[in-house]
Amino acid sequence: MQEKEWILKAQKGDGDAFCALIGQYENKIYNIAYKFMQNSFDAQDAAQDAIIKMYGSIRKFSFQSAFSTWMYRVVANTCLDLLRRRKPSVPVEEYSDAVVSREGNxxxxxxxxxxxxxxxxxxxxxxxxxxxxxxxxxxxxxxxxxxxxxxxxxxxxxxxxxxxxxxxxxxxxxxxxxx
Incomplete structure (x- = not known):
């Protein structure tokens, strides 16, 4: 099924179509959130919040822009809203940063x-x-x-x-x- 079909079905309340649509962007949503939030815990929360917002407003998507553009806007605005509500904090040290690969020095x-x-x-x-x-x-x-x-x-x-x-x-x- 193509993206446009998933969107149209999701706009009619088809949860499976919405899940299939978001499944195509899941990693991108998390990666955008991580770049804003700077740690995996907050990025996961922000990504989840953004997906919930997209689900709630998919009916408003009007095809005036690409779905990916709309998705970027929702994720970025969700992250900014979360950052505004929080006090500045030092990012949690990521486990992946502490792991040293066997390749290289x-x-x-x-x-x-x-x-x-x-x-x-x-x-x-x-x-x-x-x-x-x-x-x-x-x-x-x-x-x-x-x-x-x-x-x-x-x-x-x-x-x-x-x-x-x-x-x-x-x-x-x-x-x-x-x-």
């Missing part, structure tokens, strides 16, 4: 894990409007037009915010002597 991998954590922490210091653009464009690899549609801004605004976000991120990393 363990010291080098530890350094790479630390650098990755430092960069993710620096991204979290950016204001919401810069963080969203940076995550969607640089981390998720979306096109300027897709980011613009998700955030309801123009592609020109995406480009200028992305430029500023990268500059601010560079300054944060320099201040912390990470780069």
């Amino acid at each position: 363990p010291a080098e991998q530890t350094e790479n894990n630390e650098l990755g954590r430092s960069i993710r922490a620096a991204v979290q210091e950016l204001s919401e409007k810069y963080r969203m653009v940076l995550i969607l464009k640089d981390m998720e690899g979306l096109k300027y037009e897709e980011v613009a549609e998700i955030l309801s801004i123009t592609p020109g605004t995406v480009k200028s915010r992305l430029f500023r976000a990268r500059e601010k991120l560079r300054k944060i990393l320099e201040e912390k002597q990470i780069v």
